Amino acid sequence: MADLKISGNPNPIVGQAEKYSIEGVLGNSSLEQAILSQKHSTSPFDNQIKWTVHILEKGTWRKAISPDNDKTGATVTYTFFQQSLTRDGIRLKVEANGKSATIDIKTQKAPDAKIVKVELLNDKFQKPTKPFAYGDSIIASVHCVKMEMLPVKVTLWEDDMPKAGHNAANSKVQYGKGNVLNGRVYVKFFLGPNAAKIANLKVAPGKEAEGEGEMHEYYVTAEIFEKNPTRIASANTNVKNPDYKPEAKKQTPAQQKGPSKKEEKGIFDSAGDVLHDYYETSVSVLNEIGENIREKINSLMTVDMGGKKEENVASCGEKYCIKKDDSSELIREINIRLAGFGGNVPTDKFTDRTEKMIKQFQRDYMKVPETGKVCGNVLRSIDEFSNKWVEKISDYTCLCKNVHSITDKCSGFGKGRYNGEYSSSRKIERYHKYERPGIHRSLLWGTSALQFYLSQQNVYKYLWKTAGYRCWDHNRSVPRQSTNHMGKAVDIQFSKNGHNILGSVRSNLPLLHEIFDKFYKKYLQAKYQWIDGKNNFSIEPIGIGEGLTNSWIHLDVREFDNEYLDDKYFVKTQEKVLNGSIVELAKKLGFLNTCMCNSGANNSGTKPKEDAKNDKRIDPKKLKASSKIKLFIKDWEDFKPNLYNDDSEDHHCTIGYGHLVHLGPCNGSEPQEFKNGISKARALELFDLRIVDFERAVQRDVTVPLYQYEFDALISFLFNCGENFFVKKKAPKLHRNLLNKEYEAAAKEFLDVTSGGLGGLVKRRKAENNMFLNNIYDSKH
Template structure:
């Protein structure tokens, strides 16, 4: 008995063909021929060999098994000198020679999503990772394709989709495929969370990303991958009891008999307690103090406000707008703990890149040289003509810009997104200043560029800018145009044709003193507003939080984690242990992961040259702090998600430090068999001391640096001692 392979010897590239092994009766064989196998399919093995030049090699195709199999030959196989198909069956072996034929129908056949090593991933992708999209094609050699990374919000099947386009690249097909690298930028978390599937209140535990590929100019050729799930670092599980309401009413959920939160069309949840303190400790209209000034600055972009220490009607409207648009809670117009916590979160979610703001002249320090100081606060000179180089950029201006980023992310119907600050400070040596003696840009103005959301191309005509000015800055910031509508408001230039110009030129002189001008994020954001409130003797206001349903009123002073953010001491502790590194390095974890700045994870695994150019060039401390503040929210939310008992501030800080170092999912996955850790189990059973002691096992086999850090975190957790010396 012999065996033979039955199938097409000249298959068309990209078309599936079936091949079968059969028994063949020889002349001297008296046994009947049968094609029914006498051995299991698992023992019939098929392989493809390719001859390149004079060398045969095993093709990069998984071995197949069974009496019948299917193969689809790729473009590269049609270029080989020879292709052989070999089968082993019934104790025998045979082969046939295959000559794949070029296709007459150019097309994209499939898309694979691979990790940065171009291997099939063994875990879910995470923010900070790179995805390699490998697009397989036939009949497309050296032809261009368009490959796009999308965040799926439920509109995947449509060509003119409303899903969020993250990045688009054009590539040429070579040897039957094209590899395209996409970076899952942590900065995209806010964008992904700002738009939710129809019928959903938030993005949930995971963001769904997918990749499409199409032949350039032929949208109908588009193919898409299945969704890949990326953990949402901002996700906090909401364990609420649903109250049945009449269907026509807004969706409401009960937290307790006096607390309700409207979850209809919301991205954040800040449960609101209407009479938490009976108004006794809330800051409200008519009050006057330095905390109010700080809030008027930090929320300047919510309706537009000046940095006064008075709680005016503008302040009340500003607080209501912030509660309505960002916090998604009923509007009270009063400042209590939930507002303070939300301000701290808002600042961290929307960091500012001061490298975009600095003067680009190359001769000053980024913010002029203080020239024309004799004109400073000179009331006889109109601000439009004051040549004084202020010592930085105005805080209220930058905070207003931050709010504009929030609003343009929120309003997807406009189809724009912030590209960057194109021009901030321009000193007297700046080439534009020398050509046109503008005084606004000596600390009082920003010029902002925008892209289209769907194409990621630059929005660059006056119609686009007018839409943004009208629907963002005038609507939400209360800005006016061309400096003719009074004092103490933000102004725009109506003639700015390819950019949006925002300035504080018409602020009163008392709001343009030097102490309002800053040069970095530390001075912009200052202390956490909750910490500042406590220092200014507003501790009771901070406790009037409404953030939680089960505030512990017991004598030990612990509160639910959802009302906490990392303290300034906790932040300094983490930064000191991580230490600043301006260049890429591999950390001490088992995977030696690629890291930069204050322990900012660029991607898992060692640095390999695939990192963003920004990181390859090295980053400043300022940029590192932006990355730190942005990612800190992820680790705070991890503790709020995983720890269900009340905590002291220092216990919360110690846990945040631990997961900042070990990973946001560590408490859930760092235990035996990738299960929950003893830290989580013990603390959630109110064994606080026992849970803290378990920190000492998280040292990657006893690395000295981690042993010291764990001891310091245990000391913090147990004794409120923030010791970061090492």
């Protein structure tokens, strides 16, 4: 009797369905005969052939927790998704007739970015087994491939048309967006109690007399937010209609006539879509954190359909906060990611230094009151900081690649030579000849924080890295004997007020000392010339001569204790630099309540200034662009990686998120960086640098007090029209009304600045007018 075997592709491409079948003789049984004769059709014996998926984690196989992974039948179909690429191992198992077989699966990357599947789940992240009811939540689960961190737009529709499937004539209820993480995006829609009344206002053609019937039908569509391809729709799901009556009573003439214009106002616009301002909305992103349901609860994107607003997260009163004297692998990761906010070693202990570091991060990056404790809002902000400011490991590869005389070049991060060997009788790290396996993560994240702090001003600029890794072959060819650059150091060049600090000249030295004092020492707590450098960042001495830095600043971690220079802290791939989501790690380690808590967001218990109307307008010099206006502008500008001429009258050369390269159309004189196209990360850097100019323009040209949202609306207006728009008297009535404190009249003038009625500008001016008057940040267009 032959053994049971599995036939099928062991190397499936993520997002593509593959069939797997049993092979071999099972024995002289009715089950065998059923399989042989009806292998590719439904058989009453199918439920005796059971398939399961197993995952390897930390050397142990466990059964995957998902109803889609358990199947029955002689032939089954499996689709493996993006997260499978990160698994240590995947095994498909079949059991039948007392025997079993397995096949190990190694998934392959998809060739193209796409949305593969959209499905609807209940609030327990399970497929619904009964109809939804108003007051429930519907969770849209979107499977994607090759789309990590890209935004996805998800829209909830109420199905009004007779046939199933997406129809643009259906009622668009609301939409949200989330960034892809591990191949998934989750969006949560709350079915408010009043939504049923709205659903019953619009019915399928020909069924007006019957009403909506016993069930309302909802579905969602998903699309790549920036590229706007064909929408992918989920199947419909039923929601009980609380107003349904089996025997409809005869309607009065008034009822047959339907709601009056007054009654309809504020509910539907001319296209039949629900107006944005009719609903209360609370929007954030829910990304997949793991397969276990308890691990999937992150900050939720919630759309409240006409009911009471559902809270995103609640304060735990610091009950679940991570704080001083705690210890865990999560704390170690926090100490690494935030190393540049005050300096720290990769310990798993929550020390005094950790507390100071958290406070500095809260004060400088999060802009919230300092608690020194970690709750969900801090974890989410660390992920935000990490994704935006992560260093590129490719910028740190060994310089031996540039030396022609070196024939046997290393792969970028040395060859692992000379571990435990020293160039001196003093066996200290300064003389350790070991070519470390990559760049120390604390050094990388310290440099990330340095770049963040540099972005907050316009005097000193980061130019480039002079050196990251230097293997022994490069050392000998230079020649030099330093071991710091074998994974423990980075050299960076700077400019001041547009002047590049280059060359071995004494005039550079005071400039380098300024940068050290204002950034390295102030924010990273770096020590000069390794003085008191134990377990701190250090820099080489500044000066002219051998062993001194004369046009760059050298930062290293060589004074860390040996336990903090373990090989596990050195990385050479981009994936290991980031090391995944810190929220995901927290959930895997069981910090579920911590992740859900938001108690540190604002200890005063009041809303931040930018989220509520102040009692008094204030001097615009005290205001900065809010996070909401930054998102608003980026939604309008859209990311473009290559040079283009904008829609203004003069068609100025632009790139990224509306970043002005120069006045007038692109003509070939643009910097090479822009000619080659830029990444989204670089576009975000340019955006954050440029937005400061518009803050200053408003502060310079508007001398009367403003609310935050009025200030924001003016920033968006100038970002689109030019920072000197008021100076050049391009909008004299708007500017004059502002200076006369005629705020409503000024807002009205927004609507006239449309370059002769260009459709896109008309919509944007309306949105800016709405923001200026009503504190509504609506970037839909």
